[in-house]
């Protein structure tokens with residue numbers, strides 16, 4: 001195995017071309033083997049293997065900074081940069097991250113997981129390099145999906161204006177998680193099919209063979225001048241960025257050659273490479289959507305597995321049904337059709353469905369525009385990605401109470417994706433926004449009831465639910481709900497656990513067999529059910545609040561603030577996530593570590609003088 005001899009990128013420098021090609025195959029096998037075990041971002045990583053080998057052959061990491069947007073395509077980079085022995089631990093508890101992470105390796109230039117940040121980061125590094133009088137290369141690798149993000153496009157604008165030496169590699173596989181969308185995607189597709197583009201590529205390749213970097217510079221300038229006439233409408237030229245491409249991103253010798261040439265060029269350059277998502281693994285090439293981030297599978301007999309009935313599916317089914325009888329409903333996703341459970345909706349109501357690409361900010365403001373003009377927009381968005389739309393939520397939606405319903409998925413700790421993807425800030429950042437209501441259903445029945453009612457109320461309302469499975473509800477079931485009222489799930493004589501959503505199960509478990517302790521489904525997080533809260537305080541009940549969200553600024557804080565506002569006192573324990581970032585790993589274990597699981601609730605109750613009546617349970 002060539003891979004056995006490669007312990008750092010330096011080891012690539014001495015390999016022959018055929019050894020490098022062999023290495024590409026070995027890397028693919030290793031990526032497939034480990035993704036089969038752990039799950040992971042398979043298709044994206046398979047598509048970037050040649051590029052990563054070429055980059056480490058030509059550039060000199062960690063001196064040169066190589067930035068991977070999202071970081072989900074960088075598995076080969078991890079293996080080649082000293083992590084092959086631990087690669088099998090990727091995304092596992094205590095193992096390496098599924099994305100690049102500065103604290104994990106000196107070769108990881110940025111900590112990432114959210115899309116479209118690489119270019120601004122790269123520009124910052126280029127500015128730091130120039131300001132400090134240093135000399136190294138900065139290379140940003142960004143996918144066509146991540147390129148649809150406003151951050152990437154706005155950074156391009158600054159990069160073009162700055163004219164600093166910086167290489168952007170656009171890894172174009174025509175896919176985001178689902179098919180990529182938008183005008184640039186259309187442009188690139190069409191651009192590649194033009195005969196003169198293909199001819200110039202061939203010509204360019206021939207001319208480039210065997211010429212010195214100096215001469216290349218001259219040829220490049222001449223070519224550039226010629227191209228400028230042809231490429232009149234090329235957006236990169238308009239931005240003042242040298243465009244090279246499109247080139248075959250799986251032609252390793254070709255890539256190495258072109259990178260060696262481009263490396264010498266001054267100013268900002270964009271290399272456009274064309275790759276295939278899932279390259280080298282039949283099933284992933286055929287269905288890169290499923291194999292974007294599959295759970296574990298049998299590598300010899302790769303089959304799709306059902307991930308069970310998820311909250312996302314429950315939302316998707318409910319909104320599909322609702323939209324069938326309400327022509328004003330319009331659903332928006334920022335590039336998360338599959339993850340948000342919207343495949344069925346997008347097929348049933350294609351005329352009332354919009355994928356904005358990775359542009360959460362735009363998605364929120366598009367929803368605002370729709371809401372202002374008579375539609376009932378529903379923005380399906382992951383809690384973690386909604387962070388990108390905070391200003392829009394305040395400025396474009398909340399101030400004027402524009403009726404936008406937010407279906408906030410992946411709320412809480414998410415597991416394998418780790419700190420960048422945990423949806424643990426949304427209550428804190430949303431509850432400070434006036435006019436915005438927040439609710440969290442306990443099951444799919446409540447989700448349906450809340451969604452229907454939220455659309456009737458015509459107000460900005462966020463419904464949050466976790467990355468989890470949920471019991472399916474028969475079609476046509478539309479329970480009603482008393483809006484704003486909490487629900488007593490179990491009566492208690494001395495204390496109540498207030499919780500909602502996923503952590504209700506811990507609350508029920510902790511209160512089981514303990515007649516002193518009751519459980520309340522505190523499903524309305526803003527506004528809180530002040531009436532019930534006042535009754536609890538006035539009744540002298542002790543309270544424990546539990547949430548799968550940061551303790552600071554979350555639901556428990558809201559309870560304390562409300563009590564203070566009501567001029568009431570109660571003995572309260574607030575259980576929530578600690579003031580730290582939670583990495584990838586087992587959700588249950590992290591809940592235990594954070595102190596929000598059933599055992600932690602019991603401990604909090606014991607502190608309040610309500611020890612669990614374990615004897616009863618243990619006797620059974």
Ligand SMILES: Cc1ncc(C[n+]2csc(CCOP(=O)(O)OP(=O)(O)O)c2C)c(N)n1
Nearest residue numbers: 044113114115143144145146175176177335
């Ligand atoms: C801000 C943000 N929104 C959404 C996502 C979810 N997401 C992760 S990868 C991806 C698609 C990226 O497509 P591309 O950059 O072309 O990479 P590919 O998977 O095709 O290699 C999306 C939408 C994210 N990581 N960050």
Ligand SMILES: CC(=O)[C@@H](O)[C@H](O)COP(=O)(O)O
Nearest residue numbers: 070072113293339410417467
């Ligand atoms: C890299 C990225 O952001 C997505 O691929 C994400 O990992 C999807 O998460 P889910 O699996 O929860 O949809």
Ligand SMILES: [Mg+2]
Nearest residue numbers: 143144145175
């Ligand atoms: Mg792509």
